[in-house]
Amino acid sequence: MPQLPFLPRVFTRLVDGRICAYDPAADARGVLAPVMAFRPSHDDVVVDHAVAADLRRAYYATLNAVVCVTADGDEVWRSPLEPWSDRPYGHRPSCVLSADGRVVWVYRPDAMAGRDRPDQWVALDAGTGASVAQADLETVGHGGPQLPHPADGQVLLDVGEGQDGSVVYRASLTGDRLDLVKYPWDDRCLIDLSPDGSEFMTVDHGQADIAVHTYPDGEVRFALSVDAFGHDPDEIYVEWSGGYLSPDILIVSLVGETEDEQEWFRHYSVDARSGQVRAEFDAHAENAYDVQPLGDGTWLTADSSGHPVRWA
Numbered sequence: 001m002p003q004l005p006f007l008p009r010v011f012t013r014l015v016d017g018r019i020c021a022y023d024p025a026a027d028a029r030g031v032l033a034p035v036m037a038f039r040p041s042h043d044d045v046v047v048d049h050a051v052a053a054d055l056r057r058a059y060y061a062t063l064n065a066v067v068c069v070t071a072d073g074d075e076v077w078r079s080p081l082e083p084w085s086d087r088p089y090g091h092r093p094s095c096v097l098s099a100d101g102r103v104v105w106v107y108r109p110d111a112m113a114g115r116d117r118p119d120q121w122v123a124l125d126a127g128t129g130a131s132v133a134q135a136d137l138e139t140v141g142h143g144g145p146q147l148p149h150p151a152d153g154q155v156l157l158d159v160g161e162g163q164d165g166s167v168v169y170r171a172s173l174t175g176d177r178l179d180l181v182k183y184p185w186d187d188r189c190l191i192d193l194s195p196d197g198s199e200f201m202t203v204d205h206g207q208a209d210i211a212v213h214t215y216p217d218g219e220v221r222f223a224l225s226v227d228a229f230g231h232d233p234d235e236i237y238v239e240w241s242g243g244y245l246s247p248d249i250l251i252v253s254l255v256g257e258t259e260d261e262q263e264w265f266r267h268y269s270v271d272a273r274s275g276q277v278r279a280e281f282d283a284h285a286e287n288a289y290d291v292q293p294l295g296d297g298t299w300l301t302a303d304s305s306g307h308p309v310r311w312a
Helices: none
Strands: 011-015 018-022 036-038 048-051 057-061 065-070 075-080 094-097 103-108 120-125 131-136 146-148 155-160 166-174 177-182 188-193 199-204 209-214 220-225 237-246 249-257 263-271 277-281 299-302 308-311
Touching: 011 048, 018 048, 018 057, 048 094, 057 094, 065 103, 094 146, 103 146, 103 155, 120 166, 120 177, 131 166, 131 177, 146 188, 155 188, 166 188, 188 237, 199 237, 209 237, 209 249, 237 263
Parallel strands: none
Antiparallel strands: 011 018, 018 036, 048 057, 057 065, 065 075, 094 103, 103 120, 120 131, 146 155, 155 166, 166 177, 188 199, 199 209, 209 220, 237 249, 249 263, 263 277, 299 308
16 A cells, blocks of 8 residues: 555544534644534534534534534534434444545444344435445444544444454445445454554454554554563553554553552553554553544643643
8 A cells, every 4th residue: 555645634522512623734732722613403412523624514423313513503414313212321323524524424333222223334425414325234332433544435443342342344435335344353442543544553352462453454463462561461451542643653551550459551652663662651641541642743632621632
């Protein structure tokens, strides 16, 4: 796969009930101010969200709908997730925009929602909300984070099935059909795509190791167990967080407990090419999950206000 220039994508946070969009292409550091904020309509409870690169529209999922709104607060379209589910917990739909902004990819955890059908992965037209294609999945998932590939139009989906493991899919849209590929494992959690889209990172569902896979085939290029970081694998675990700080550096999170049962966490930097552990990494984070690498050498933590803090 040819090397791609890395173009940071607009990212979002839900702050004080509004979907806030931030532009990582800017040089700002510290607590970031949103470049645009969108108000959900009809007192919707937002569980996932995305914003178009031109900042004209926001897209969000609730337990029972996917919705598009403008910066002025007008609702453009609403795509119901039918039939209505009255289960408030246990299922969390997700939505993500394709890299070209034309498609809203939606993971529907329909089995856990009590809809008496398998989980679905659906592609919606971002302009109208109309269903373009859908595929039934062989999962009973609680949620499913999605990662759009920066160049080839495909999307990765990680369906978390709780104690039953985690299933990773890849799909592309061909006309009105989803071309779906299921990776041959149920014990790895998808963490991040490399900035150029040539690799992706997973963590063992049992938290024993991290692995870097070639994209799209999923072949393991290298894996690192807990002992590679100088810790006892019987007592320390790899957390399901971290990712690509840059094309050449991974951030890996480890968690454990002290002798008096106080939890601790540490982040480490890893050479993404050789797999060599470089050093402990000070992410200025409040917990193991409070770090989001942006792929350009910067990363985010969370401020007490809810807005992200950008570090370099």
